[in-house]
Amino acid sequence: MSIDNKNHKLYNTDLGKEHADEHVRWNRRQFLMTNGLAGLGMFLSGIPISAAISEELAQLAMANTDNILVLVKMFGGNDGLNMVFPHTSAAGVDEYYQLRPTIAQKKGTNFTDNQVLSGFGNDGYAIPSTMDSIMPLWREGKMGVIHNVGYANQDYSHFASIDIWASASDSFHDKRINNGYIGRYLSQEFPSFAETPPTVPPALRIGYSTDLIFSAPGRQQMELVFNSPRDFFTLAQYGKLYATDGFGDCPQGEEREFVRQLTNSSLRYSQTVIDAYNRSTNKVNYPTGTTSNLASQLSIVSRLIKGNLGTKIYMVYIDGFDTHASQANSHPRLLGNLADSVSAFYNDLKADNAQSNVTLMTFSEFGRTIKENGTQGTDHGNLAPMMIFGDAVKGGHYGTPINLQDPILKTNTVVYYESQPSTDFRKVYSGVLQDYLCLDSEVVDYALGQSYNKLNLFKNPCGGGSQGSNLNTILIGHSPNESDAKMIDIKFSQLGGSEVELTVKSLNGKTLAILLDKYAPKGSYKITFDPAKWKISSGEYIYELKSSGKLFTRRFSIF
Template identity: 30%
Template sequence: MSTRRDFLKSSVLASSLLFVPRFLHALDRGGVPGLRDGSGRRLVVVQLGGGNDGLNTIVPYRNDLYYQARPTLALREQVGLHKLEKDLGLHPAMTRLKALYDEGHVAVLNSVGYPNPDRSHFRSMDIWHTASASDEYLSSGWLGRYLDASCTGCTTGHTGIEVDDTLSLAMKGNSRKGLALKNPQKLRQATQNRLLAQVSRESANTGIGELDYLYKTLAETASSAEFLYEKAKVYRSAVTYPDTEFARSLKTTAELINSGLDTRVYYTSLTGFDTHVRQQEQQGKLLGDLSDGLGAFVQDLQRGGQFDSTLVLVFSEFGRRVSQNASNGTDHGTANNVLLIGGKLRRPGVVNNAPDLANLDEGDLRYQVDFRSVYAAVLGDWLQADAGTILGTGPAPISGLV
């Protein structure tokens, strides 16, 4: 008992691992049917934190109203825009994404949002994470509820992984949660702590509910970490990735996927898009990082034969206002574009019309597509789940998208 007491008093790891779900150790007893043989599908979500400026990502380069609203910030055709359809162009820094677009692997959804939009980073991100209405507050995420619904009563670890230090609300269900980790090696190193290793080998029967849960969680986390570490060694990427934190998270994701890990949902993020000041340089660098990272990631999945069974969804919590501000930047706006990337898209290209700059809502874009209809399509048509159970009553899914 002294070992346990010492551990609880001294180890920071104990407090953090209280929030690690009991989930992965069951994978080595069979895993989730359907993925191991390559016939299943998985989703990779990329979150652009801070509110990416969609108008300077998917650029309406033939719209005079765009240039009137942004006299110095607008991107003109001659700067090297990558032309798409419907008089839209991709930001010049996104060369690798344009190559994927030309191959039929990218779908662009314009003006995605929701009624009565919120311009707070935190509240709007919560809405996207939980798939709630703007006046509704939920404690579980849309992907977490997918994990809940997809394995009711089963013993296998039907889970999601977020390649980060913390777990997003989107990945937290009512009974199941994803796991946050930077990479399997670091997770395993954390569980090699001497006190943790000793505690995880001891009986968890303390008679105290909270301690029982802690010790059982610690033991299962150590088992999960070892399993992930061994599984990740199956495949080592030979693809050259950019030297960025975002690209490293995608490389970890690709290695787990190509190693045959039976995980349906992955989540990662790229931050820094809150471009109130001097937007052009900051956003250009970030969009280049996004494009180059995704280009390497797709190449990696193609080499491993996993691209056709993978769908990537790229979103941000809101777009920016149509008019630039006095600091050569943009302020918090509303509707934005969403990108889908995959080897088996049913509707690649620009899916819907460009934003209507002649019909604004107090200077902001009006949404054309409710983001929950995108989620419903991804859940129902791609992951083959019951979107209604997960999302509740809401807009119908976009048909024929994925």
């Protein structure tokens, strides 16, 4: 069945004509004169963007229990065999040395007993000593290694393969390749993202450009992208929101909606992000002077999590894994940088007791050839291990480690190890989406394009309750009322009849207003909420929509 079609229809029919001109025309001339040249273009008429958030509310909001996922993209094709490698004869250390005479990680030189991944039944594998900083996480049972992850018919192209990982598709020619698995999942949680974007970005990427992972059907990007929160400080306190529809169902209209939507979200988000960032500090020192800036990316993510931004999915990146030549120095250094950054990140979260609901997962587009090449490097290969960290993770080994005694390795010059036992990467995704992000299996199947057996990676998997869409009620979102921007329209659709309760609560869960509590038959609903009528002042609040045993929660601001 296709959940997408259902939502897509709603998207078109419910919101088409609702957005008239939402601008309030003030005395613009006076406004311009008093503000001079400096902020021109940022002020003009319209709705102020900044939300007043008190320290007290922010503290209460820290109790948020939503699970957060941090994705680490290791671009270039990580040489997994030199990250998690055999060190006993049974695991194939002799073959490992034969296949990689100049680049193998050797005991005493590249690692010691301290970096052996023991304690979970299988102790034939170790990591390089440059990664020693993550060993405490392993020993505490908060680190999982998933061996030999990949997909059938490896593409070997960096770009096709990274797109396959992002889109959870079978190949570059798969129709799913046009959008990402996180984007598809978020499109279910926010079915009308462009019209009624949530107050906080559902996903956030540290970097310079958008990523296919967050691309939803209809080419909507679900993530906020920036390199440093300071980049937003240039933005003024006030902005002007633009109407985002009425441009027709044609390419020109689509592009126009896109740039307008983006201008609006630039104005909205910038303030939210700065606020969260300023509410917290980094409590540990992150590694400096490294070639990648992974550490500084994670230090930002840490502050945003601790400042309770409310974003659930983050992505950071580390580049440089395309080690065709002389990898003996560069590759362990990169891995060390990864380990040190991840370790600092968790220590930092722990210092504010914010680590319990944060899981971090690494991925790379492919592993590398098992044999080293003629230039002390390795070429594009196939399977490689993934690593996953966090309190929620059930530490240990998953999947089947590489078998270096496979006779095929003795005869072929270039070995892509197709014949090895492998774990499909989508089984990992499936486990994360279902057991950790608590999505209904139907939403998981939709996000991944089909059903996969999930890997059981978590200590306490979710109990089947779902956030986001269910099959009866779809929360569309909220937006300022077009005639009075101080009022808020909350919109939802009923695909069938059910009892529906809509309440407004403070961030600590106290009910402030009950907007609806009745049987709602099939149809579309727009509930206008007037904070003045309920004597609710400026600040951050949540509203809850209860229907058919499911609960939708969304944060919003009153200006």
